[in-house]
Amino acid sequence: MQIGRSQGSPKGLRYRVGIIVGAVAVLVAILVAQAFRPAIEPAVAQSPTFGIGRAPTAEELKAIDIDVFPDGRGLPPGRGTARAGRETYTSRCVTCHGPTGTEGPQDILAGGQGSLNTSAPLKTVGSYWPFATTLWDYLRRAMPFDHPGTLTTDQVYATTAYVLFLNGIVGEDDVLDETTLPRVKMPNRDGFVGDPRPDIPVKKK
Amino acid sequence: MPRMEPSRSRDDASRRRFLSRFFSLGAAWSAALVACRSKYRPDSDALEPRALGAPVSEYGARSTFEKAKRFVQQDRQVPLEESASQTPLHDTFGIITPSSLHFERHHSGVPQIDPARHTLTIHGLVDRPLVFTVDELKRLPSVSRIYFLECSGNSRSEWRSSGATDAQRGHGLTSCSEWTGVPLSMLLKECAVKPEGAWILAEGADPGRHDRSIPIVKAMDDVMVAYGQNGEPLRPEQGYPLRLLVPGWEGNVNVKWLRRVKVLDRPAMSREETSKYTDLMPDGTARQFTFYMEAKSLITRPSAGDRLRGAGVYELTGLAWSGRGAIARVEITIDGGQSWTAAELQTPVLPKAHTRFRWSWKWDGRDALLASRATDETGYTQPTVQRLVEIRGVNSNYHNNGIQMWKVDSNGTVTNANRT
Numbered sequence: 146m147q148i149g150r151s152q153g154s155p156k157g158l159r160y161r162v163g164i165i166v167g168a169v170a171v172l173v174a175i176l177v178a179q180a181f182r183p184a185i186e187p188a189v190a191q192s193p194t195f196g197i198g199r200a201p202t203a204e205e206l207k208a209i210d211i212d213v214f215p216d217g218r219g220l221p222p223g224r225g226t227a228r229a230g231r232e233t234y235t236s237r238c239v240t241c242h243g244p245t246g247t248e249g250p251q252d253i254l255a256g257g258q259g260s261l262n263t264s265a266p267l268k269t270v271g272s273y274w275p276f277a278t279t280l281w282d283y284l285r286r287a288m289p290f291d292h293p294g295t296l297t298t299d300q301v302y303a304t305t306a307y308v309l310f311l312n313g314i315v316g317e318d319d320v321l322d323e324t325t326l327p328r329v330k331m332p333n334r335d336g337f338v339g340d341p342r343p344d345i346p347v348k349k350k
Numbered sequence: 351m352p353r354m355e356p357s358r359s360r361d362d363a364s365r366r367r368f369l370s371r372f373f374s375l376g377a378a379w380s381a382a383l384v385a386c387r388s389k390y391r392p393d394s395d396a397l398e399p400r401a402l403g404a405p406v407s408e409y410g411a412r413s414t415f416e417k418a419k420r421f422v423q424q425d426r427q428v429p430l431e432e433s434a435s436q437t438p439l440h441d442t443f444g445i446i447t448p449s450s451l452h453f454e455r456h457h458s459g460v461p462q463i464d465p466a467r468h469t470l471t472i473h474g475l476v477d478r479p480l481v482f483t484v485d486e487l488k489r490l491p492s493v494s495r496i497y498f499l500e501c502s503g504n505s506r507s508e509w510r511s512s513g514a515t516d517a518q519r520g521h522g523l524t525s526c527s528e529w530t531g532v533p534l535s536m537l538l539k540e541c542a543v544k545p546e547g548a549w550i551l552a553e554g555a556d557p558g559r560h561d562r563s564i565p566i567v568k569a570m571d572d573v574m575v576a577y578g579q580n581g582e583p584l585r586p587e588q589g590y591p592l593r594l595l596v597p598g599w600e601g602n603v604n605v606k607w608l609r610r611v612k613v614l615d616r617p618a619m620s621r622e623e624t625s626k627y628t629d630l631m632p633d634g635t636a637r638q639f640t641f642y643m644e645a646k647s648l649i650t651r652p653s654a655g656d657r658l659r660g661a662g663v664y665e666l667t668g669l670a671w672s673g674r675g676a677i678a679r680v681e682i683t684i685d686g687g688q689s690w691t692a693a694e695l696q697t698p699v700l701p702k703a704h705t706r707f708r709w710s711w712k713w714d715g716r717d718a719l720l721a722s723r724a725t726d727e728t729g730y731t732q733p734t735v736q737r738l739v740e741i742r743g744v745n746s747n748y749h750n751n752g753i754q755m756w757k758v759d760s761n762g763t764v765t766n767a768n769r770t
Binding site for chain 2: 193194195197198199200201205206209210211212214215249250251261262264266268270273274275276278279280282283286287290293294336337338339340341342343344345347348349
């Protein structure tokens, strides 16, 4: 061992070559990483390529930025109860959805809870919709069918409350506003799963 | 006034002269026709006299002999503004659907939009929110791509026993066009998406402001903001002047009359993507964000409603498509699925586009059960409806890509045989 070590140039050389090879490899790795860096460059570093388009004004954005999220983002200040919503529902909704939301002729709004796993599922706001905020968003966005965009903010809160009341989800005098609406827990809140397809086995070629 | 009097009478006079000359010419022409036929034809080598055809025109129309049309769904208590019309698949050739026959599905009617006043706003989780005019979008580098577009509710009739009466009513909510526009990724890069941007919300300018959430990965992949369809501007019912085209994904996310794209950190959970376009399973849970339209095909000729005129040669032809890529293979059966043979595919075979297949069949005049089944480039093969029902039950409504069986009776009538 002693001799081997004192004379040990072959082993030592291999050691030194190893270090050099290692260093070169690290250097190459750094260079390669540098070369591919643009692919993972943060978006903030991007600059416009075409310089086309203009910035929207705050007012323009406010007019079109109408989406409302389950956590309440996008809800404007306002309030309503089912008691207040009965009037709007009766004058604007009842012809399509019936006096209690169960008669149609258009979408059935109430009932159906517990029916989803039966042979005759009834998908309604109460049995199927996972978020009360979605109802608010849709009423403001698209209802009434023949005159969308005509309900006031408070009418949307009140009509939302009334449809939830028809489903036994809120009380007649419960106040829905931008704070309380996102807290309403819908019966089918946890009824949704992701897309597992392909659910038919795929033969590998 | 005095000066106009003679001029007007001159006009009248000349018109009268013209008309009388025209009619006498016509009379002479008819006489000549009769004369030619009766007198000269037998012993003359002159060709039969022919009247001139129609003059050139500014915008073409099809032959008055052709009657193919969309089937407008009116069988439910649904207002026509919220209804659908279906492509006559059995009356189309090749892979392109004429724009006038492209299926429709609207949620609040077709808006009339002045392109000079329409804009697309991109905002949300971006460094530079931008408003684009339609003209500005047309200045950007454009792409043209052929893609199918299929409503996820297509073939809904086939979940339950009865089935549709013909190919159009059963499966006519799919069409295929050449779309021209700009990649959405180009616009998103122009706006510089923030690192936390994970979804986009696309919203239309229709009265009901139809909106859907789409993962940013897809938005940055092959999604187009389209302004052209089959060489001309989009039809109003296809989203004029701008629509989103999301290749291979369910029709509902291909937002028409596109006015706004908002970059989000999560889906918006709009009404369409929670209460409507979700697939209810037998256990009561529902699949959500089921975007892909999986491999599917059907024989369009012959199909239910046709009548074969006796034994002999018939071309079996139809369409296949897959939202996951290109069609690799289409097989035909004439014995109800006991044996399958490969059909010829019309080339080029394009990913996420209708693919025309053909197979020459010599009918022996006896009962036959015809069907096609498609396999796409991922190796996925179109299943039977029964197989789908085993897994999904009959209440999932959407995404029925099962095999369509047609029965040819020995008397030549063709009917839907999905349940025999």
